[in-house]
Amino acid sequence: MTYALGLLVALGGFWFVLSGQISPFFGGVAVISVIATMWLSARLKVIDRDGSPYHRAPQLLLYLGWLLGEIVKANVAVIARVVGPSHAIDPAMVEVKSSATSNLGRALFANSITLTPGTVTVDVIGANLKVHALVRENAGADSFDEMDRKSARTADPHRASGS
Amino acid sequence: MLVAAGVAGLVVAMSLMIVRAMIGPSHYDRILAANSFGTKTVLLIALMGFLFGRPDFLDIALVYALINFVTTIALMKFFRYRTLARPLGAMAREAGKDG
Amino acid sequence: MAEALHWIGGALILAGALLSILGAVGVLRFPDVYTRIHAASLTDTGGATLMLLGMGLISPLGFVMLKLLLVWGFIMLTSPAAANALANAAFGAGVRPRIGTFQIMGEDKPGGSGPERSGEGTAS
Structure with missing residues (x-):
């Protein structure tokens, strides 16, 4: 309801x-x-937690603010690859695990990865994400940790604060 | 005046994107170029509205953004499954997880 | 004051247009579909955000601003979905990305006979 x-x-x-x-x-x-x-x-049958996540609007707005900062950083990195003096790129496919338990959290995480230039979610199987990155060093083991933590905290129910 | 320069810049970017759409080489390159072209068209329509002093153009930009998204998704579905006639879930199950 | 906002907004629009051109250049120069998606997302995120921000600064207060926000929100919602659908469809059709370090402008011609061609027309 x-x-x-x-x-x-x-x-x-x-x-x-x-x-x-x-x-x-x-x-x-x-x-x-x-x-x-x-x-x-x-x-x-789309009026459920995933289809209508408006009860999470404050958290989502906070997350969006943080994500915009990440997007700016990633934009600069990709621009450097397009026009920079060094034209070397180093594409890589990496597996990333989402710690979110809800579908909403996983969708938020996968879309955040895609939205930041330089990384694209290719496939999602359960909680495992297949990610293509433009530069290998930007997609190391812990480079998605912060985004994972924040998106899980934003969207997962059990860590909810007051809803 | 700066707005007009912005329009010119967008037109340059769109023509570059058309080059990629024409040389391909795969379907996916062409669809990527078409999708990106559509995003630029949305921005161009909105900008034209400001250039002519008619911000009502924003409504058209919004509709164009919608159409652009639906087009891309429909094309991807078609190239993957060669039909648009059945629900995506059923076809994904038949094709196996990795298509 | 309004005059200053007008100039700042114009500058942001110009910056957004420049970013769009850079994204298009990237799409032309990068070697395979997946890397081109990265370049295209430059336009979708950075370019669109800067341009719509600039338009917001030169627009009068009110519904125009709300609609700009709506257009921005819509682009930010749909562009990752479209990019993911594209990458997923290409991967599912057997297009494999090129892995490892290489020079964009080296002897490897962009759009040449790399592995990205292997998936062409195999999605039957």
Whole structure:
């Protein structure tokens, strides 16, 4: 039920940002389309912890702030490989294990790896991620540790603080 | 004026991306180029809106971003399974984990 | 004040465009699909973020900014999903990445007869 409420608020906010109108007509259309979307989501059975993680919004925002910093660093590293004086690259495939227990945590971790330039998640089998990295030294054994820890703390239920 | 320069820069980047889409060599290179081209198109549409003083273009940019994503996913599914007619989960199970 | 914001925003847009060009150059120069995905994600993350930030600075307050945020959020959500789908499909079709150190501009021609060609058309 909480998840449905979160989805309701998110859809309503989305509609309001897109239309920017407050009038009886637009309000009515908004209610109809939000209800229709909720019904379709219920039929698809996606209103659950993974499909509607809005109860985690504060943690996710904090994580996003940290991730943006990582993205900036990774951007600089990849730019150096594209235009730098040394054109040597050293691609590698590495196996990374996610310590997250929930699907949401694993998805967050895998997507964070893909989002940072220089590393791409190729395959996810259970908690094991196959990662392709542009430079081997940037994908060592402990280079994903911090991201793993933070994404697990952001998304996993048992370490929740107050939800 | 700087906005116009930004538009010019994007157009240069898009033409480079078209070169990659044309020389390939594999399907995946071409789709990657098309997807990246689409992302740049989203930015270009938004920027054009500011250039012409009509930020309503942002709605079009949003829709284009959606279409671009759906296109890429549909193409990947098609090239992997050669059909779009059945649910992805069923085909992945039949093909085995590593396709 | 508004004038200064306008210039800063323009500079950010220009920086984003430059990053997009760099990403495109990377896509042209890197040797196989997987490395090209890295270069393309330069545009998707850095370029898009800088440009939309710049547009946010020159836009009037209000719904335009919220929509820019929406476009940004959407790009940040979909680009890793698309990149992962691409890498996964290429890997599943038997395209193997080149591993080990090599020079981009060496005798190994980008897009030459490397292992990245082995997967072409084998996804039946």
